[in-house]
Amino acid sequence: MKNKTLAAWLAFLGGPLGLHRFYLHGWRDAPGWILPLPTLLGAYGVLRVQRLGVDDQLSWMLVPLLGFTIAGCALTAIVYGLSSREKWNARFNAGADEQAPAGGTNWFTILAVAAALMVGTGILMATIAFSFQHYFEYQVEEGRAISQ
Template identity: 75%
Template sequence: MKNKTLAAWLAFLGGPLGLHRFYLRGFGDVLGWLLPVPTALGLYGIERVQQFGQDDVASWWLIPLLGFTIAGCCLTAIVYGLMTREKWNAKFGQPEDADAGGTSWFTIFAIVLSLMIGAGVLMASIAFSFQRYFEYQVEEGRRISQ
């Protein structure tokens, strides 16, 4: 039986590595294997910022990949946590009244943490990428005008 609470926590904590996908769909899930790619690229972007500074254009594209992946996995945890027992059990071929699709306080904590962390990471990713982009545009405008 696929437990909704465990799936929500896996999506929140291990989502960027695809752990929730492997738990729910097995190791043959293609999206589960693809999720670590933007995570690794985002971590590489953070490494580039530490190495080359904030003026590195490649890091402006790579870092938001990590943020958007984390935010998407947090959204997935929220969707899992808010799914009704009947819908969860029907989706995974379990009896309609199985306890695995029930909501507990641990599920609520996963939803709340996913909402807080996911929203914060999403806003930070958007702010970082837009700030760096507009600063770059201003610098290019100054260079053209001189």
């Protein structure tokens, strides 16, 4: 039986590493193995920002990968937490009754959804702001280089 609350917390806390995918689909799940790649590339971008500063072009291209991956996993946690008991059990507990308790919602599920909503939204907005700011600064610098 796959528990909806546990899946929501795994998607929120361990989603960028694919933990929720492995819990729900097993170790042979290809997206679960691919999901850590943008996370690691984004983390490498953060390390480059710390070492080389925010003007490093490769770092401002890599950092959004981490932010969008975290925000996407937070959205997945929200979707898991808000799915109905019947839909959850039909999808992830196929042999069980529609009203099986594993697909139920409790306060820990609601806390996972609320935390994912707050953190995911904040990270998504910060990632968009960071990306657009550095992209437009780059465009301005290129325009200046062409005009001179």
